[in-house]
Amino acid sequence: MQKRHYGKTGYDVSLLGMGCMRLPRLADGTVHREKAYELIRYAVDHGVSYFDSAYGYHNRASEEILGEAVEGERRKKIKIATKQPLGVMTDQAAIRKNLENTLKKLRTDYLDVYLIHGIGAGIWPEIKERAILKEYEKFREEGLIKAIGFSYHGNYDSFHEILTSYNWDMCQVQHNFLDTDREVTAKGLELAGERGVALVIMEPLRGGNLAAGSKAVNQIYADAPVKRPPVEWAFRYVAGFPQVSTVLSGMTTLEQLKENIEIFSKPDMLPGNLSNADLAMLAQIKQAYESVVTIPCTSCEYCLPCPQNVQIPAVFQRYNTAMMFENFEPSKRTYMFLTRGGTDASNCAECGTCETKCPQNIPIIKHLKTVHEALSGWVE
Numbered sequence: 096m097q098k099r100h101y102g103k104t105g106y107d108v109s110l111l112g113m114g115c116m117r118l119p120r121l122a123d124g125t126v127h128r129e130k131a132y133e134l135i136r137y138a139v140d141h142g143v144s145y146f147d148s149a150y151g152y153h154n155r156a157s158e159e160i161l162g163e164a165v166e167g168e169r170r171k172k173i174k175i176a177t178k179q180p181l182g183v184m185t186d187q188a189a190i191r192k193n194l195e196n197t198l199k200k201l202r203t204d205y206l207d208v209y210l211i212h213g214i215g216a217g218i219w220p221e222i223k224e225r226a227i228l229k230e231y232e233k234f235r236e237e238g239l240i241k242a243i244g245f246s247y248h249g250n251y252d253s254f255h256e257i258l259t260s261y262n263w264d265m266c267q268v269q270h271n272f273l274d275t276d277r278e279v280t281a282k283g284l285e286l287a288g289e290r291g292v293a294l295v296i297m298e299p300l301r302g303g304n305l306a307a308g309s310k311a312v313n314q315i316y317a318d319a320p321v322k323r324p325p326v327e328w329a330f331r332y333v334a335g336f337p338q339v340s341t342v343l344s345g346m347t348t349l350e351q352l353k354e355n356i357e358i359f360s361k362p363d364m365l366p367g368n369l370s371n372a373d374l375a376m377l378a379q380i381k382q383a384y385e386s387v388v389t390i391p392c393t394s395c396e397y398c399l400p401c402p403q404n405v406q407i408p409a410v411f412q413r414y415n416t417a418m419m420f421e422n423f424e425p426s427k428r429t430y431m432f433l434t435r436g437g438t439d440a441s442n443c444a445e446c447g448t449c450e451t452k453c454p455q456n457i458p459i460i461k462h463l464k465t466v467h468e469a470l471s472g473w474v475e
């Protein structure tokens with residue numbers, strides 16, 4: 096497993112980090128605990144040393160499952176990062192209580208990294224005004240946390256302001272070869288590196304979308320002189336940045352985990368691993384993707400819960416899959432299951448709540464109508 100320095104903290108971490116937001120689920124949507132334990136333990140035992148969780152992942156079960164899986168010797172081998180969202184920081188006592196609960200769930204005395212979850216331009220002024228980072232600093236002085244960071248969705252300008260306004264230990268941002276001109280862009284990664292802030296990449300596969308492509312995308316991969324699976328190309332792109340400490344992947348199956356461990360253990364999985372010709376090929380792939388993926392949803396689920404129970408990312412994922420593979424039939428069929436469950440796009444009451452929470456600024460209401468028109472009507 097390749098390792099990288101983690102900014103100024105002195106940590107060395109595995110280049111592949113495990114995101115604990117897509118753990119295996121049961122049919123009722125809850126986590127399949129036995130499978131999740133197996134997955135996490137396999138990861139630790141095969142060199143993955145960075146685990147990312149959050150207060151809210153898996154309906155607040157993710158931290159507990161991670162803690163149960165690694166309790167004992169495995170905990171000593173890994174770094175645990177988790178996050179508290181502003182929404183539950185009602186006052187100073189609540190911020191501390193939330194951390195205490197998190198430590199309890201994770202069965203640990205300390206966190207290696209504690210993040211503020213999902214800082215964007217909208218909430219940064221409140222975080223500063225309420226001196227929330229002072230609370231985090233107290234936790235660090237008490238040894239309850241070792242490093243302070245934030246996760247971020249938004250553009251470069253707001254990122255620049257947030258990153259340069261505080262002496263952060265780490266930041267977690269979205270980047271992949273489709274985001275060269277979106278989110279923090281490559282300029283944001285360089286800025287983090289210049290400031291010695293450990294850089295953790297999320298969404299390297301854009302919510303899994305880069306794992307497969309349209310006929311046009313697959314043809315470009317097939318024509319490339321170097322043959323690699325699409326997943327490996329996407330991981331290599333982000334691993335190519337010397338500023339990157341770890342790349343998070345939200346793995347669900349043992350098969351995905353094994354494949355990723357193999358990729359991140361290759362000796363040439365290094366900064367600058369892609370040639371100019373490789374990068375030009377990925378730029379071509381980006382163009383091909385952008386000509387077919389019409390809804391840039393990353394499945395981050397920040398828009399949920401919807402008061403009408405519309406499963407927004409699931410609806411968009413079906414549509415994008417249909418567009419990418421140029422085949423609507425399988426998506427129409429799976430959309431029918433959402434309809435049966437009363438969670439399809441037609442249930443939208445146009446309240447607009449979701450649109451205020453979407454880090455990708457997607458006009459959700461408009462797209463829900465388009466998707467319903469395209470995918471409804473399957474009968475079996």
Ligand code: SF4
Pocket residue numbers: 400401402403404405407442443444445446447448449450459460
């Ligand atoms: S606008 Fe529609 S989809 Fe969005 S939260 Fe409101 S009801 Fe749900």
Ligand code: SF4
Pocket residue numbers: 391392393394395396397398399407408411452453454455456457459
């Ligand atoms: S619609 Fe926006 S907030 Fe909702 S899952 Fe997609 S990207 Fe995330």
